Amino acid sequence: xxxxxxxxxxxxxxxxxxxxxxxxxxxxxxxxxxxxxxxxxxxxxxxxxxxxxxxxxxxxxxxxxxxxxxxxxxxxxxxxxxxxxxxxxxxxxxxxxxxxxxxxxxxxxxxxxxxxxxxxxxxxxxxxxxxxxxxxxxxxxxxxxxxxxxxxxxxxxxxxxxxxxxxxxxxxxxxxxxxxxxxxxxxxxxxxxxxxxxxxxxxxxxxxxxxxxxxxxxxxxxxxxxxxxxxxxxxxxxxxxxxxxxxxxxxxxxxxxxxxxxxxxxxxxxxxxxxxxxxxxxxxxxxxxxxxxxxxxxxxxxxxxxxxxxxxxxxxxxx
Amino acid sequence: xxxxxxxxxxxxxxxxxxxxxxxxxxxxxxxxxxxxxxxxxxxxxxxxxxxxxxxxxxxxxxxxxxxxxxxxxxxxxxxxxxxxxxxxxxxxxxxxxxxxxxxxxxxxxxxxxxxxxxxxxxxxxxxxxxxxxxxxxxxxxxxxxxxxxxxxxxxxxxxxxxxxxxxxxxxxxxxxxxxxxxxxxxxxxxxxxxxxxxxxxxxxxxxxxxxxxxxxxxxxxxxxxxxxxxxxxxxxxxxxxxxxxxxxxxxxxxxxxxxxxxxxxxxxxxxxxxxxxxxxxxxxxxxxxxxxxxxxxxxxxxxxxxxxxxxxxxxxxxxxxxxxxxxxxxxxxxxxxxxxxxxxxxxxxxxxxxxxxxxxxxxxxxxxxxxxxxxxxxxxxxxxxxxxxxxxxxxxxx
Numbered sequence: 001x002x003x004x005x006x007x008x009x010x011x012x013x014x015x016x017x018x019x020x021x022x023x024x025x026x027x028x029x030x031x032x033x034x035x036x037x038x039x040x041x042x043x044x045x046x047x048x049x050x051x052x053x054x055x056x057x058x059x060x061x062x063x064x065x066x067x068x069x070x071x072x073x074x075x076x077x078x079x080x081x082x083x084x085x086x087x088x089x090x091x092x093x094x095x096x097x098x099x100x101x102x103x104x105x106x107x108x109x110x111x112x113x114x115x116x117x118x119x120x121x122x123x124x125x126x127x128x129x130x131x132x133x134x135x136x137x138x139x140x141x142x143x144x145x146x147x148x149x150x151x152x153x154x155x156x157x158x159x160x161x162x163x164x165x166x167x168x169x170x171x172x173x174x175x176x177x178x179x180x181x182x183x184x185x186x187x188x189x190x191x192x193x194x195x196x197x198x199x200x201x202x203x204x205x206x207x208x209x210x211x212x213x214x215x216x217x218x219x220x221x222x223x224x225x226x227x228x229x230x231x232x233x234x235x236x237x238x239x240x241x242x243x244x245x246x247x248x249x250x251x252x253x254x255x256x257x258x259x260x261x262x263x264x265x266x267x268x269x270x271x272x273x274x275x276x277x278x279x280x281x282x283x284x285x286x287x288x289x290x291x292x293x294x295x296x297x298x299x300x301x302x303x304x305x306x307x308x309x310x311x312x313x314x315x316x317x318x319x
Numbered sequence: 320x321x322x323x324x325x326x327x328x329x330x331x332x333x334x335x336x337x338x339x340x341x342x343x344x345x346x347x348x349x350x351x352x353x354x355x356x357x358x359x360x361x362x363x364x365x366x367x368x369x370x371x372x373x374x375x376x377x378x379x380x381x382x383x384x385x386x387x388x389x390x391x392x393x394x395x396x397x398x399x400x401x402x403x404x405x406x407x408x409x410x411x412x413x414x415x416x417x418x419x420x421x422x423x424x425x426x427x428x429x430x431x432x433x434x435x436x437x438x439x440x441x442x443x444x445x446x447x448x449x450x451x452x453x454x455x456x457x458x459x460x461x462x463x464x465x466x467x468x469x470x471x472x473x474x475x476x477x478x479x480x481x482x483x484x485x486x487x488x489x490x491x492x493x494x495x496x497x498x499x500x501x502x503x504x505x506x507x508x509x510x511x512x513x514x515x516x517x518x519x520x521x522x523x524x525x526x527x528x529x530x531x532x533x534x535x536x537x538x539x540x541x542x543x544x545x546x547x548x549x550x551x552x553x554x555x556x557x558x559x560x561x562x563x564x565x566x567x568x569x570x571x572x573x574x575x576x577x578x579x580x581x582x583x584x585x586x587x588x589x590x591x592x593x594x595x596x597x598x599x600x601x602x603x604x605x606x607x608x609x610x611x612x613x614x615x616x617x618x619x620x621x622x623x624x625x626x627x628x629x630x631x632x633x634x635x636x637x638x639x640x641x642x643x644x645x646x647x648x649x650x651x652x653x654x655x656x657x658x659x660x661x662x663x664x665x666x667x668x669x670x671x672x673x674x675x676x677x678x679x680x681x682x683x684x685x686x687x688x689x690x691x692x693x694x695x696x697x698x699x700x701x702x703x704x705x706x707x708x709x710x711x712x713x714x715x716x717x
Contacts, residue, residue: 135498
């Protein structure tokens, strides 16, 4: 009962949020965080629940964004159609990647996805006729207000989390976890591990592609370095998952807000309260924080919440 | 119960974000977007120093109609999406009357898009890809020439002195690098120079030898490079190691004129020429003064990027002084009527060819001679005679 109430409160809160937060700047940060909720959750389904750690989610993100961008610039089709197709195209690429990469296990799969992301970045850089290369694609935003974007990305994030929640409650979810825990044992029980790993990848790539398409719609400018970035997309997806809590439904959601919040806090030198030089060390501090989380909260903020309560708030774990 | 806390946490995070917003009071606020961290931080630094210096001088002389000119400098990290959010923050949170700055073309382009959409005047001081002022955006003004014109002086030097037959063009894969290289390729074709190779590389590379060995085999008369600092230095160092000796190494501005280029490349920087937009010896009022003041205060040399920023601050101040009010249309109007002299040269925003609100300026050629950046072309303005032909192996002390 308490759980449902919490979700209802969260839902109502999300819907009225743009009326409380009137500053475009904060709304922008929240929109970006919600986009990361989607990507982080999608990554978490594949890496956290199915145990297939991907270092190349920028690949799906970029495909989604570029599908949308190319639809607008080359075919003159509305960018919003691109959102639907962005997810589908990312899924098709996911199918291909799965076909190739799921022959590999563990670190080899991770390396293959890492290479995949880089390959797509190079294609986007050099195939200038289609992608405009490093010049990038600029479109005109549909809305000048941020509100519509907020509700769209909110719906996307909520849908993503809900779908993952449903999947994980179903038989598929149990298959995913069994593959993560012991692939050989799962196979000996008759689970077609390649099929289920692919299903997990497809769902994951679909939502990541949708997030990429949303990014194109919202930011209205992309270039290969931005959307196929190893550092800012693929690694960020992993960090969002790890900081929030791997293999928890709400973990990546919390992780996304923490990461986006931290990044902006350091970039703007504590919103202008700290001396300017602090913004110059932000990359360092950021790195240290990540090390701290990995060392002391290996299950993420959500996964290790009882531990945080015990040690920080000196409360007894109640759950 | 556990879920409860999770929900609470995320709400707290959001609330925290909201509560953090307090901004300081009054004065005329202008937002400046620059890369202060990341790969382009050196350019950001030289520009920030120059902006700060100019703002101080303007305020010491009474500011803008008695009000203080406050430049809010924000870091775009050299990333377009950050540039975009920074521009939005400056416009909606800090309520700046106009925007300035912009270093890398990609970031500047993204910021210009935001400025145009929000109808906020934006004075670009470096971002040089043609596209920024050929998109028909009426709120975007550019102080520096577009990248396609960077090599103008180089062209006359090529056709009058070097007279090369073949060329190789290397450029970093970026909006700036690609568009600069492409327009130089077109110029070569017009001048009857055969382009043997135009190759892009990933910025921040750690080894250019595979590329340079290919260049050595082609044995071109000139090698033209469009690179930021680290790549520029490494390219020259490795060209030296491979004893790659074309008739001339030519840099397409950016990295090749920075003091750090000389520091990093050492003797390999000697006799390299580069396009430039400015040199302190030019007969623009205050140019030498600015150079001396900068060296005195920051203990390091400055070059065209700094001069652009310094001049931009004065153009901003001038436009704000003339504007009827601080409304966006009035400032836009004032900017478009700009007609003034700065340390960077005369500034006037005109429309020609596809360009809109573009300042038109001559460009120059500089050469590193005995560790100093000397103006060598056009010949009538030169501080030292253009050293040519160059015996590279002797220059590199082999």
